[in-house]
Amino acid sequence: MRYIRFLKTPRLVYDKQDPEALAKAKVKCLVTITSDLGDSFFPHEIVLWAGLCPCELNSTPAILKKSKWTSGARYGLDIEIPVGTSQTARGQRPLQWPLRVYVGPGKAPVPQLYDDITSGRHCGILGAWSGPLDPENGRKEAGKLVERQVAIGEGRSLRIMEETGESIARHLWDAGFMLACHINRQVLNGNFWDRTAGVLQPPAGKKRLQVLELGTGCGMVGIGIAQVIQNADIVLTDLPEAEGIATMNLANSKSQFALNTDAIFCSLKWEDDLPFGLNQWSDYPPCTQLDLIVAADCTYNCDSSPALVQTMCNLIKASPQAKVMIAMKVRHEDEKVFFSLMAKAGFIQTHKQTDQFPGDGGDDDEMEVFEIYIYEYGQKDKKAEMEECEERLGSAAAQKVDRISTLETEYQSVLDRSRKRKR
Numbered sequence: 001m002r003y004i005r006f007l008k009t010p011r012l013v014y015d016k017q018d019p020e021a022l023a024k025a026k027v028k029c030l031v032t033i034t035s036d037l038g039d040s041f042f043p044h045e046i047v048l049w050a051g052l053c054p055c056e057l058n059s060t061p062a063i064l065k066k067s068k069w070t071s072g073a074r075y076g077l078d079i080e081i082p083v084g085t086s087q088t089a090r091g092q093r094p095l096q097w098p099l100r101v102y103v104g105p106g107k108a109p110v111p112q113l114y115d116d117i118t119s120g121r122h123c124g125i126l127g128a129w130s131g132p133l134d135p136e137n138g139r140k141e142a143g144k145l146v147e148r149q150v151a152i153g154e155g156r157s158l159r160i161m162e163e164t165g166e167s168i169a170r171h172l173w174d175a176g177f178m179l180a181c182h183i184n185r186q187v188l189n190g191n192f193w194d195r196t197a198g199v200l201q202p203p204a205g206k207k208r209l210q211v212l213e214l215g216t217g218c219g220m221v222g223i224g225i226a227q228v229i230q231n232a233d234i235v236l237t238d239l240p241e242a243e244g245i246a247t248m249n250l251a252n253s254k255s256q257f258a259l260n261t262d263a264i265f266c267s268l269k270w271e272d273d274l275p276f277g278l279n280q281w282s283d284y285p286p287c288t289q290l291d292l293i294v295a296a297d298c299t300y301n302c303d304s305s306p307a308l309v310q311t312m313c314n315l316i317k318a319s320p321q322a323k324v325m326i327a328m329k330v331r332h333e334d335e336k337v338f339f340s341l342m343a344k345a346g347f348i349q350t351h352k353q354t355d356q357f358p359g360d361g362g363d364d365d366e367m368e369v370f371e372i373y374i375y376e377y378g379q380k381d382k383k384a385e386m387e388e389c390e391e392r393l394g395s396a397a398a399q400k401v402d403r404i405s406t407l408e409t410e411y412q413s414v415l416d417r418s419r420k421r422k423r
């Protein structure tokens with residue numbers, strides 16, 4: 001997947017001395033198309049659309065402009081939108097500020113369809129909506145936030161803000177994006193036979209589903225669940241540096257939550273003990289008995305895997321029936337550390353599913369692999385249990401056969417010795 005990022009966020013440029021300045025103004029920004037890690041750039045030519053749009057969802061752009069990203073543009077593509085010229089040339093009515101800048105692979109600045117993003121249509125590129133520009137109220141520069149908008153079905157969308165900078169916690173990662181979209185699509189289609197949607201149903205006898213997300217970042221997974229699962233309590237957790245962006249996204253999306261569902265943010269560092277509330281079960285209604293612990297794109301750094309697994313162990317002590325859902329983009333061999341630590345800690349893998357998406361949009365490019373795992377604590381799936389049982393029975397039987405043949409040999413030698421003595 002690739003993300004449109006603002007290297008320089010949109011700003012209005014005009015000559016302050018000129019009385020008609022605003023009519024002659026330009027909105028300028030510098031964009032790039034990069035991976036979630038920011039370590040590679042979209043290597044093909046593609047047409048990008050840039051527009052000045054009203055802040056409301058699905059609104060018609062006031063001005064739209066075509067630009068071309070070329071494979072050599074890794075240091076950025078300058079985009080200039082002439083505000084006033086287009087306005088007067090086309091005879092439109094004066095612009096109604098505030099306006100936001102949209103840059104994306106689709107001509108219409110509307111929430112992107114998941115199938116468009118993951119297919120050749122949008123080449124795996126997620127568009128960006130800047131913060132508002134409002135020169136009449138002194139805001140000539142958009143802030144350091146961008147919004148991603150994905151259509152999830154039934155006329156609904158997932159909207160998540162992220163920072164334009166390099167912070168790991170304050171921007172969106174591929175596995176979080178994929179998992180949130182996958183869950184939303186399965187649940188909205190009623191595919192509860194899909195295991196990832198299946199674990200989002202409260203266990204028999206429980207009225208509310210209790211979910212805790214580790215390493216939530218901007219909160220896309222937890223918020224995605226909150227938008228489609230009714231009667232749920234969801235706790236999004238991360239380092240304190242994610243609190244601002246996660247709580248902002250929670251506040252912005254609250255009106256879209258499913259019936260009787262609530263979600264909150266709580267700081268939780270994996271290296272620390274569980275904070276008050278997360279281990280004081282009776283005092284903290286959302287966590288009295290967790291049904292699901294979820295983590296997306298948290299396994300890429302093997303140095304933090306021991307602490308991550310230890311946190312899961314601490315959580316599972318109070319909620320031994322909780323299932324664990326892990327989503328990852330396969331990045332490197334070291335990620336296996338996490339999975340062996342999970343097995344050593346007594347978590348049993350009961351489900352794995354794999355999806356592939358085009359890497360950079362070209363036919364001959366490598367595919368990117370996404371995996372979703374479900375774990376249960378100390379409960380073996382029937383097949384593994386049978387195999388282990390057969391193995392144990394097999395080795396016990398083999399030991400018995402060995403013992404019998406040893407006894408036979410000993411018996412034979414006693415017989416031989418007594419025959420010799422008799423002679």
Ligand SMILES: C[S@@+](CC[C@H](N)C(=O)[O-])C[C@H]1O[C@@H](n2cnc3c(N)ncnc32)[C@H](O)[C@@H]1O
Pocket residue numbers: 168169170171172173174175176177214215216217218219220238239242268269270271295296297298304307
């Ligand atoms: C790659 S990001 C994934 C964010 C989000 N789940 C997503 O997919 O967009 C990893 C997240 O784990 C969090 N994290 C890393 N180390 C952590 C630790 N020791 N304790 C708590 N959170 C941690 C980071 O702050 C970050 O938000």
